[in-house]
Amino acid sequence: MQVTADKTYWLEHAWLGTHVEPGVALEVLPGGRIGALRTGAATPPPGAEVLRGLTLPGLANAHSHAFHRALRGTVQVGSGTFWTWRDFMYKTAQNLTPDTYFALARAVYAEMALAGITNVGEFHYVHHAPGGAPYADPNAMGEALIEAAAAAGIRITLLDTAYLSAGFGEPPNRHQLRFCDGSADAWAQRVSALTPRGDALIGAAIHSVRAVPADQLATVARWAEERGAPLHVHLSEQTAENDACLAAHGRTPAQLLADHGVLGPRTTGVHNTHLTDADIALLGATATGTCMCPTTERDLADGIGPATRLQQAGSPLSLGSDSHAVVDLLEEARAMELDERLRSRTRGHWTANALLTAATADGHAALGRPEAGRLEEGALADFTTIALDSVRTAGALPRLGAETAVFAASAADVRHTVVAGRHIVRDGAHTLVGDVPSALTEAIGALRA
Numbered sequence: 304m305q306v307t308a309d310k311t312y313w314l315e316h317a318w319l320g321t322h323v324e325p326g327v328a329l330e331v332l333p334g335g336r337i338g339a340l341r342t343g344a345a346t347p348p349p350g351a352e353v354l355r356g357l358t359l360p361g362l363a364n365a366h367s368h369a370f371h372r373a374l375r376g377t378v379q380v381g382s383g384t385f386w387t388w389r390d391f392m393y394k395t396a397q398n399l400t401p402d403t404y405f406a407l408a409r410a411v412y413a414e415m416a417l418a419g420i421t422n423v424g425e426f427h428y429v430h431h432a433p434g435g436a437p438y439a440d441p442n443a444m445g446e447a448l449i450e451a452a453a454a455a456g457i458r459i460t461l462l463d464t465a466y467l468s469a470g471f472g473e474p475p476n477r478h479q480l481r482f483c484d485g486s487a488d489a490w491a492q493r494v495s496a497l498t499p500r501g502d503a504l505i506g507a508a509i510h511s512v513r514a515v516p517a518d519q520l521a522t523v524a525r526w527a528e529e530r531g532a533p534l535h536v537h538l539s540e541q542t543a544e545n546d547a548c549l550a551a552h553g554r555t556p557a558q559l560l561a562d563h564g565v566l567g568p569r570t571t572g573v574h575n576t577h578l579t580d581a582d583i584a585l586l587g588a589t590a591t592g593t594c595m596c597p598t599t600e601r602d603l604a605d606g607i608g609p610a611t612r613l614q615q616a617g618s619p620l621s622l623g624s625d626s627h628a629v630v631d632l633l634e635e636a637r638a639m640e641l642d643e644r645l646r647s648r649t650r651g652h653w654t655a656n657a658l659l660t661a662a663t664a665d666g667h668a669a670l671g672r673p674e675a676g677r678l679e680e681g682a683l684a685d686f687t688t689i690a691l692d693s694v695r696t697a698g699a700l701p702r703l704g705a706e707t708a709v710f711a712a713s714a715a716d717v718r719h720t721v722v723a724g725r726h727i728v729r730d731g732a733h734t735l736v737g738d739v740p741s742a743l744t745e746a747i748g749a750l751r752a
Contacts, residue, residue: 308338310724313347314358316691316701317678320664321656323357323704331684335723340680354688354719357704359659360676361421361685361722362632363666365594366535366573366623368426369408369448370399373747375627393478396429398750401443404429406749408451410742411627416457416727417739418630418714419687423457424594424623424670426508426535426573428464428482430493435480441493449503456727456735457502458685460670462535463494464508465515465523471551479514487515487522494526502723504671506533509565511540512548512556520563527569533671535594536565538572540605545577557582566591571621571669574600576608583609587616592669595661597638599625607642611652621666631714632662633689640709655705684724690716 308330317327326345330338347353373395399407408425415423425448431437440446445461452459466482467490469475475483484490497505507527509515515523527534539545539556548556557578560566566585571592578586586593593613600606603626614620622635636658643652653661664676675683689708691699693716699707720728733739 309333311348311351312721313344313351313353314688315353315355316357316704318357318359318659318705318708319678320660323702325701327358327678329678329684329686331724335684335725337678337680337682337684340678356688356690356692356718357701357708358678358686358688359419359708360663360678360682361687361720362419362662363621363670363672363676364415364420364423364624364630364632365571365621365666365669366426366596366625367411367415367423368626369411369451370395370404370429371626372411372414372630372743373407373750395750396481397433397478399429399444401438401447403746403749404444405447405451406742407746408448409454409736410739410746411630412452412455412457412459413733413736413739413742414630415624416455416720416722417717417731417733418632419689419717419720420630420632421457421685421687421720421722421727422460422667422670422672422675423452424460424462424506424533424535425452426462426464428466428508428510430484431481433481435483442497445497449500453502454735455733456722456725458504458672458675458722459502460504460506460533460672461497462506462508462533463490463497464510465490465519466510467515467519468513470513471547482510487519491522491526504532505530506535506671508534509536509560511537511544512559513544517552517559517563520560520565524563524565531569533669534565534570535669536560536570536572538575539577539582540574542577555579555582557585561585561589568592573623573625574605574608575613575618576600576606578609578613583612583616583618586613586618590617590619592621592665593618594621594623594669595635595639596623596625597635597642598628598631601638601642602626602628607646610639611643619665619669620661621669622662629714633708633712633714636662636709655709658709659705685722687717687721687728688719690718
C-alpha cells in the first residue's frame, strides 16, 4: 500500500553524502521519515515548501554539558588550565535545580536548533541536590533535560553519567557529591528508571577513569550492553589523568577501559587527546568511536588530539560542542581540519564530505540513531538549510556547497532546521522558543542570582 506524504519540501541544493545535487524534492511521510527523494526537480512541485540554499542532514552534537553554557565569557579573565576552569564550573553546577536546569537547557537546545543541530548527546552528571541528597524523583535532573529538548524541538540521547570519585582512591569532594550515586550498582538502579520515549533515548557514560573506580567500570559497561545503548567516556583529556592512571594501575586509561570490557563499537571516547600509539591501535581495533570537541579543547588548552591517526586505525569520528564556548558544529568540523593543518603544516587531511559525515551520520550513530544523518528514503526527516547568499557564503559555487559549508559558513548562516518533518527554525527564527537570546539571558541570570 502506498503511503501518502504529509509534506513535500523542495531543496534548492542538497548534500547527499558524496556530492551536492541541485533541485531535490523530498517527501516527508507520517511519522516523520523521508519518503521519496526525487532529484532533477528543476522547479518546486505544486504545494512544496521551498528551502533556498544548501540543505544538509541535521547536525549531531555528540557531546554536550548544557549547564556549561552559563560559563561562556565569564571564564576568560586571567590565566590558568583546565583545572582552574573546573573550579568555575563547579560553582555554576551548585546553583542548578530541576527548574533552573530545564530553563537553561531549553534555551541552550534552542540555540543548537538555530545552529542546525537536530540531535544532542547530553553527558549528564548533575544528578542530585547540593550535598548529594536525591530529589524526590531521583531522576528529576535528567527528566528536566529530556523535557527541555522536547520543548526546544530537538532529539536527545541522555548519556546518564556514573561519577563516583574525585580521583583514584579519593572520595568525591563537596562539589561532586551531587554527581555521585555512591556505587555503580546504585547508579544502574537509578538510571534504569529512565525510559526512552518520543525523541529521547537513554544511554550511559563513564565520566572518566579517575571518576569511576576500576572495579566498577564493568557494571556501567554491562548496563549499556544489555540495553544496546550507547556508552560514552571522557578519555585522556588531560596528561594529569594519564599520569595518575599509570601510577594507580600501571596502564593507560584506554588500556584500563579495555581490561574491563568498556571499549567496542557502541562506545565513544570523548577527546582522546593524549594517547599512546598502543592506545590508538586499541581504539581502532575495537572500533571504539572518537568524539572530537575542538572549540572546547582549544578553549581549555587541552591540546590537539590525534584524530587522523585514530580514524585511520578504525575509530569513527564525531563532533561535539562540549562546554559551548561556541555552539557551531560547522566550526567544530572546520577546526578539526585546521588544527591538524597547524600541527602538521600540511593541508587536506579530510575532505569536506568526510567532515560533514562526522557532523551528521557518524555523530547520530554515536548517539544510537543510525537512521539519522542522511538525506535518503527511510531516514529520519531531520535536516537543516544553510544560506548561500550571506556575507560569508556569497559567491560560492553551489556544486562546492560542502566546502562552503565547512570552510566558510557558520551557525549564523542556518536558515531552517526541520525535525521529523516539522519546522523548528524557520527563516532564522525558532518556532517554539521564540526569543532565544532573551531565554538564555534570563536562564543564566537566574543561576548567577
